[in-house]
Amino acid sequence: MNNLKIRELCLSQCNIYYEYIKQFTEHHGKTVTSVHSINQLDDTLYEIKLEKPIFNFDTTYFKNNISGEYYFNNKDLLVKEYDHKNKLLYLKIIKEDLNFSELQAHQFFVINDLLFLITNLIEWYDKHGKTLGFTNTIPLIENYTLDNLYDTTLNDNQREAINTIFNNTYSYIWGPPGTGKTRAVLSCSIINYIKSDKKVLIVAPTNVALEQILYGIIENTEKLGISKNKFLRVGVPSKKFVEKHSEICEVRGLEHEISLIENELKILNKVIKFREGKEITSDLENINYLLADIIDFKENIKNYEAKKEDLQPLLNLITQPLKKYHFSNNSKIIKDAIFKRKDNSCVNYNEKLIEENKLHEVVNINCLRNEIKRIDNKINEISKQILDILNKAKSFTKSQKIYNEIFKDLDDDNIQDKRNLIIKKINDLNNWSIKWKNNIENIAKLYNDDLINEALDEHHKNFEMNRLIKRIKEIEFKRNALLEQTTKLRIQGSQIIAMTIDAYIQYTLKDSITADHIFCDEAGYMSNIKAITLFRNKCPITFLGDHMQLPPVSEVRNDDLNSIQKTFLWSQSSIFFESIFIQEYEKDLLDEYLNKITPTYKIAQQTNLNFTHRFGNNLAQVLDKFVYKFGFKSASQNSTEIISIHTSSNPIEVYERSNQWEVDLIKNFILNEDIKDFAVLTPYNKQVQLLKKNLDRKYYENIMTIHKSQGSEWDTVIFSVVDDSPAGSGKRGAFFTNSLNHKFNSLNLINTVVSRAKKRLIIVSNENFWLRDVEKQLIGNLIKISNNKYIRE
Secondary structure (H helix, E strand, C coil): HHHHHHHHHHHEEEEEEHHHHHHHHHHHHEEEEEEEEEECCCCCCCEECCCCCCCCCHHHEECCCCCCEEEEEECEEEEEEEEECEEEEEEEECCCCCCHHCCCHHHHHHHHHEHHHHHHHHHHHHHHHHHHCCCCCCCCCCCCCCCCCCCCCCCCCHHHHHHHCCCCCCEEEEECCCCCCHHHHHHHHHHHHHHCCCCEEEECCHHHHHHHHHHHHHHHHHHCCCCCHHEEEECCCHHHHHHHHHHHCCCHHHHHHHHHHHHHHHHHHHHHHHHHHHHHHHHHHHHHHHHHHHHHHHHHHHHHHHHHHHHHHHHHHHHCCCHHHHHHHHHHHHHHHCCCCCCCCCCCCCHHHHHHHHHHHCCCCCHHHHHHHHHHHHHHHHHHHHHHHHHHHHHHCCHHHHHHHHHHHCCCCCCCHHHHHHHHHHHHHHHHHHHHHHHHHHHHCCCCHHHHHHCCCCCCCCCCHHHHHHHHHHHHHHHHHHHHHHEEEEEEEEEEEEEEHHHHHHCCCCCCCCCEEEEECCHHEEEEHHHHHHHHCCEEEEEECCCCCCCCCCCCCCCCCCHHHHHHHHHHHHHHHHCCHHCCCHHHHHHHHHHCCCCCCCCEEEECCCCCCCCCHHHHHHHHHHHHHHHCCCCCCCCCCEEEEEECCEEEEECCCCCCHHHHHHHHHHHHHHCCCEEEECCCCCHHHHHHHHHHHHHHEEEHHHHCCCCCCCCEEEEECCCCCCCCCCCCECCCCCCCCCHHHHHHHHHHHHHHEEEEEEEEEEEEHCCCCCCCCCHHHHHCEEEEEEEEE
């Protein structure tokens, strides 16, 4: 295929996979991890205890569930390191307005978004897909050496592999466990490039795999006195890796420059807070004065209402019919009422006229009504003034909290109480601002910044806050540019750059990485659609791995053949890199995938490493018979110990894909043996759940499906087989464990379990079933060569 067809095919498969994830997977491709606790270590560093482990930080971002805001690594915060064992994440806040100190654990979530990764890849192929292609460039080292390791002598097989690497543009080194593909072949190659002052890029499918690779290489380079400054590990390191190799981690190299900028930002934000405090104080003083005016105006209204009330009896005398008794006793009651108001301009006090009941001549009804109307108008005028003052007072409240405290329940009865509250707040703010200013001035002396000094001058009433805000934005831009540029500069200045393939895709969306050679380790587990992006670089590329372990993980269901055919590049191993460039049609690529054809390279060269230092003769022979079939042999005096624990499980009394008998045995074994570095691996999620239900919570991290174990190793691996009846029968009919089940890569699955064990493999199963057809079943052969020490009837 030419580059345009490759681009079109990859974009199509990316878009179809995106829609599949969005529609058919749980939570639409998003995994939300809750937070157990948040612990503030210093002003900007936080320790986040997670409820569940995180496996990929290249697709991770964070959510504040209170504000609804999303936070991103290298933009809002820095993911400094991750302690996988204890599920501790260390975050450094780099965006000043993020107030983590007030966040509760239940308000903060970590989100792993697979769609984010796919979107990156779609954008990558859209932007760079036309640049893909093979090159004829061969490695630039002519006089490479095969004897540059401090305490290791390469065998002929490993020497052949290195010759393959340095004499071909593209190569694949097939290395089963213990054959030295990383610690011998890759290390020797890297050292040759370092001594020749050449640049190398190392990529791996996962962070775990990447760090395992670096451990092996750096162990060899340190013995030769090669400085670790030549290495750069891009991305989020584990806590263990930081403890051993902090100086090569991407984030650690930025800390000094970032801390200087953060200190300046901290001062400016403190100054803003000071100015805001002074503004609030000024606003409260204005509100207090206005509320005093409102109290005065309300007193005026009361006075006018009293005048109006005083005139009402006169109006009643004229407008309401009077009873006879009102005029008895010389009309005393009426006389008294009018006499009290005789000074009013509307009253012509005359006792005789009153006695004659000629009240209309005594009280001028029109004058009286005009007076009451005048009073009403005055009350309305004052009420409007009060409303205007109140609105003006409200305009001074920029804080919703202060607004609620003062105005939400404000009425005539508590207005003075509100003034007392305001006066208290003003006093508190004045005391705070004095202390705050002293604190800032002590820090600001180191900077002697004119803008800061001007902002701290309380007499500068017309200081424009926008000037501070503008300065903060400029510094934040500088910091973000530094984050991006420093990584870029470190990549340019480092000889050995190591990153996951997802980090490579994300980085090369904007910037390119120039390398003299690319090494892709754990290639069998890397998705081909990701690995193809490496061929934008016109340099030699070497793939190293064991394609007889687990293939890449795809979210497409195994029984959805239609979707598999449209997205197969996602679940196809990167060792098929050559096919997409030399095959003419997509159909040929699909046939190669569906028929599980091992690639036969026409351009690239392959070398098989067939001597293992991990497995003894018996185990090597079994694996060669079932898995490798290329003469896989042992070169070790020691061997992985294999122990078989037999359980007489009943295949009739079962729950689907789980085995309580095995769980009980595993629990007893773990408690009695007191093993330290171990994992319990099983093919099925239901068995994982059952194991966790029965075992103490402290062992949860040790229990996982085989797929989750890729890239990790333990001294002891306990294999919970689960299945105990023939394929197609019952709820535990052999499925993923059946060596004849080629459709679902069962041999690869079992081989992965074996390869995860560095010293001891413990198989927990119904031996009687697996030994019935030992010649056809890998598990049966492993049991056959094991030491039967534990038996349960």
